[in-house]
Amino acid sequence: MTDPEIMARMADEARKAVLVEMRPIEDLAAIAGRTAAEMQCDLHRWKVEGRIFSVEHHGAELFPAFALDPNSQYSPYPVVNLVLRILGDVFDRGNAWALASWFIGVNSYLDDQRPQDLLASDPEWVIDAARDEVETGKFPHG
Secondary structure, rough: OOOHHHHHHHHHHHHHHHHHHEEEEEHHHHHOOOHHHHHHHHHHHHHHHHOOOOOOOOOOEEHHHHEEEEHHHHHEEEEHHHHHHHHHOOOOOOOOHHHHHHHOOEEEEHOOOOOOOHHHOHHHHHHHHHHHHHOOOOOOOO
C-alpha cells in the first residue's frame, strides 16, 4: 500500500469515527424533548454564535451530541465555544471534520482520554489541551 493509499484509508476511518458521534437535528430534538423546528433554530443560532459546529454528510447537517449539556436543557457546554475559538485561530474554520476528530480522538495531553468525555467534568483541562494543540502545531490545518 502506498503512502497516499494509507492516508486515504486513515482519513476514511476518521470520518467513520466522527459519524458515530454526530447526530441529525431530529435525533437531537428527540433527546432534548423539543420539536425538530425548535432544535434546528437553537442549533443554527448556536452555530452562528460559535457555540457549536456541524459537519455535512450526504446532504444532512450533523451536530455533536456530546457538545450538548443535558443539565442545561441541552445547550452547548461553554467550553465548546472556547475550544472553537482557540482552535479556530490555527485552522480553516471550514474544516469541521478535523475539529470533530479532535473532540472525539484520544488525546495524549489528556492522558489518552477524549476531549468530548471531559467537557462536563474537566473543561479547563480540555481548554489546556486545545491550547497545547495550537502551541505544538499538531492540529491539522485545513
